[in-house]
Structure formats: structure tokens, C-alpha cells
Amino acid sequence: MDMNEETSESRKLKCDDTSKCFQLLESILDGEIDNSKEVLKEKLAKCQPCFEHFHLEQAIRDVLKTRCTKQEVPTELADCIRQKIQEIK
């Protein structure tokens, strides 16, 4: 689903209830709401602040998930743990 295809002309520039809308959008992005596609489509088509908030929040989650540098796990750690477990068995 491409959220960008709607033109911004049809959207209202002020959100009726930022608190409620943004909390809902964030819960949807976090995967906490089932069957959210229709609700989302309608919201993003109608409200500019919701549209912008959604895309910013989505971008932040995306970069956190995909681009956050991962620390390499020291190779000896797993062996070290197994050895310690053997000792207490």
C-alpha cells in the first residue's frame, strides 16, 4: 500500500484530535492494532498532520530497525558460557 499516492489537497490542515490520532497511528506502527489498514488509509487521506506524523514515525522505526549499528558478539562468549554451565551442572 503506497501512502504517498493521495494528493495533499484533499486533506485538512488541522487535526481534530492530535492526541487520539497520533496515539492510534503509533499503536498501528507498533503492530498493536489488528485490521488497521482501512482506518489508516482513511486517516492519512483526510488529515495532513496525521499524514506527516505517520511518515515521520514510520521513518524513525525503519532506520532504528535496519540501520542501527550492531555490536559484534565476542566469539569466545558462547564457549565461555557453555563452560561455566558445565561447571555448575
Place this chain on the structure above:
Amino acid sequence: MSEVQRRKYSQEQKNAIFDGEFMPNIDSMYNFAYRLTFDEDDAKDLVQDTYLKAYRFINSFEQGTNAKAWLFRILKNSFINEYRKKSKQPAKVDYQEVETYYNSDDVDYQSTTDLRAESVKGMLGDEISNALNSLAVDFRTVIILCDLEGFTYEEMAKILDIPIGTVRSRLHRARNLLKDKLKGYAQHMGYDTDEEEN
């Protein structure tokens, strides 16, 4: 961990759970530990302690439940009880940040019109990591659990021993703080923002 230890699993079963369900999470565990301690040796100790405790209390682990969440909870508790005290990381700045936030009367949910999705998408991994690492530990933790490790609100509530409502609001605050950091980077690096350069 307060559960009474029952003799539930045989030695073979213990080995199977440990190797099959606990050890495969070592990468995530180490990364969590490193982002909590910012120190390679502390992170190693923390992960090792967690696995030793996990083995010792293996009878209180219910097979079929989320082993990763169970392990993360042990790690988080070990960090709070043992490592936070001797942490090399000064906490002064963090507390100030937390306090400002908890005491602010701002409406909780508001638009951040001066940070654009496009400038966030253009940022490097190191910038994202640094922004995350600069958050106070409680805020950093919820973002790690949710966005890096993919836990649900319910799992996070169990790992952190807080209500789901608190998970949601802490996560929201954490992301707002992160946005402020990223906004700073965006302006500094000359990424496109809505704000006029001063």
C-alpha cells in the same frame, strides 16, 4: 525468579532448552547488554550472568512461552540490581532530561513539524545509534525492546514489570526525545528541515 524451584525438566530436557531456545538469542542479548552498559567487558559479564541465572532457574521457564522475553527480563533485572550501580556512565545529564520531560505540561501528542521523514531516512547508522545511546536508560530500553528487538507492548510490560499504559507513554516520550536528537543532527549536518538556519 521468586518461583519455587520444581523438578520439572530432566537433564536432557534442560540441555535441549538451553541449546535450542536460550543460546540462539545470544546476539540480541549481547547487543542489549552493550547498549545498556556501553562497555564490552561489562556487556560480556552481564550476558554470562544472565545465562547462568537462566540455567539455574530453568525450571521456572515454561516451555512454549517466549524464551527471548524471559531472558531479556533476567538481563534487565541483573543490570538494574548489579551493573547500574557500578556503571561507568555518568547519569547526571540523563536525569535532567527525564525530569524535564516528566514535569513538562506539554500536550503529550503533538506534531513535530520541524523534522522531516526524508531527513531521517538520509541519516547514517552511526547517527541513529548515537542518538539512541544518548537517551536516558529507561527511554533507551523501550526503544531497543520495541524497534530493535520487535517485542510487543505486552511482552515489554512483562520484561520491564510496568503496566502496558506506561509502556506506551514511555515509548512515546522516548521517541520524542530521539526526534529532538535527530533534529539536532539534521540541522547540524545541513539536512533539509523546516526550520530556518540561525
